[in-house]
Amino acid sequence: MTTNLKKVVEAYQLFERAMNGDLRAKADVRESLTTSDFPVLLGQGYQRKLLAQYQLIDPVWQQYSVRSLVPNFKKQRLVDILGGARGLSRVAEATEYPTRDFDEKEYDFSVEKYGDRIPLTWEMLINDELGAFRNLDQVLAADARFTEGTVTADALLNAGRTDLNTSFFGTVANDALTADALKAAIEALSSKRNSAGQTIVRPSLKLVVAPGLEFIAKELVAAVEVRTTNGNRTTVMNNPLAGVVDVVVEPNLLRNTNAKANTTWILVPAPGAARPAVVTGFLQGQESPDLRVKNDQGVRPGGGSIGSGEGSFDDDTIQYRVRHVVGAAVIDNQFTFASRGA
Numbered sequence: 358m359t360t361n362l363k364k365v366v367e368a369y370q371l372f373e374r375a376m377n378g379d380l381r382a383k384a385d386v387r388e389s390l391t392t393s394d395f396p397v398l399l400g401q402g403y404q405r406k407l408l409a410q411y412q413l414i415d416p417v418w419q420q421y422s423v424r425s426l427v428p429n430f431k432k433q434r435l436v437d438i439l440g441g442a443r444g445l446s447r448v449a450e451a452t453e454y455p456t457r458d459f460d461e462k463e464y465d466f467s468v469e470k471y472g473d474r475i476p477l478t479w480e481m482l483i484n485d486e487l488g489a490f491r492n493l494d495q496v497l498a499a500d501a502r503f504t505e506g507t508v509t510a511d512a513l514l515n516a517g518r519t520d521l522n523t524s525f526f527g528t529v530a531n532d533a534l535t536a537d538a539l540k541a542a543i544e545a546l547s548s549k550r551n552s553a554g555q556t557i558v559r560p561s562l563k564l565v566v567a568p569g570l571e572f573i574a575k576e577l578v579a580a581v582e583v584r585t586t587n588g589n590r591t592t593v594m595n596n597p598l599a600g601v602v603d604v605v606v607e608p609n610l611l612r613n614t615n616a617k618a619n620t621t622w623i624l625v626p627a628p629g630a631a632r633p634a635v636v637t638g639f640l641q642g643q644e645s646p647d648l649r650v651k652n653d654q655g656v657r658p659g660g661g662s663i664g665s666g667e668g669s670f671d672d673d674t675i676q677y678r679v680r681h682v683v684g685a686a687v688i689d690n691q692f693t694f695a696s697r698g699a
Contacts, residue, residue, distance in 0.1 A: 466686030510609030569619030620698025
């Protein structure tokens with residue numbers, strides 16, 4: 358363990374012992390806060406804990422959106438040149454190979470910066486209210502993942518979040534989620550053709566539903582058998598929907614203010630498909646949330662440094678700042694279907 362890393366661990370462990378009521382640790386923290394490096398070391402400790410907590414949270418968006426890295430904040434352009442598989446042209450003996458025309462489509466998306474400042478006041482330190490930072494790493498990690506989720510889900514909604522994104526989905530149905538409606542939607546996607554008129558193999562699909570449809574969706578695709586009764590006769594058959602789609606429950610669909618938000622269901626390709634519907638982008642080198650401490654306490658008129666624990670020159674606070682860069686967009690609606698539900 359390097360010297361700096363050892364100091365980081367020791368600072369964080371000392372703060373944790375103080376949080377747990379260790380009186381000696383509290384006294385040591387009070388004394389340590391008068392040195393310029395303790396808040397910085399503590400911030401580095403929280404950054405390490407933040408990243409660990411961030412990695413532990415399994416985000417819902419990864420189940421239906423493809424992850425992408427971008428080099429800057431400019432609009433990123435994804436180009437679909439071939440328009441999907443259409444087979445090669447037959448070439449007769451001693452003839453020139455035919456020229457293929459490109460069917461070019463462009464999709465744009467970009468990332469944006471999100472973050473907050475968390476001030477620990479000088480008065481809080483004087484009053485020994487050390488519990489303010491007890492779960493800082495967990496809270497900020499959850500906030501970063503929450504931001505990714507809302508940004509991704511919002512791409513499925515219109516700009517005002519009053520309905521589904523009809524500019525992307527086109528016609529949005531108002532069908533309740535039933536076995537017949539789901540089968541009809543899947544069959545429609547299975548008969549899609551590309552711009553060259555060739556049929557396309559349907560990719561693996563995700564059934565993204567609002568929380569109000571969680572159990573209905575899971576029952577539809579998890580049942581092994583389906584029983585139908587006609588008069589006194591009952592027929593038992595294998596469930597044709599079993600294993601055809603994977604269910605994703607997306608709570609952020611409730612950000613939609615439409616009255617039917619909780620009955621919304623959507624079909625999109627799995628993230629690994631050749632033509633994904635949704636992309637979530639991160640800035641290269643900044644894929645995880647970044648936590649920093651501000652050290653701006655100034656100097657005394659007679660000279661000499663002032664510890665960060667004395668607070669900022671402007672407002673007596675020690676400020677931590679978290680930053681996360683993320684963006685999302687819908688890009689290809691070739692294999693998508695959306696319904697507001699009943």
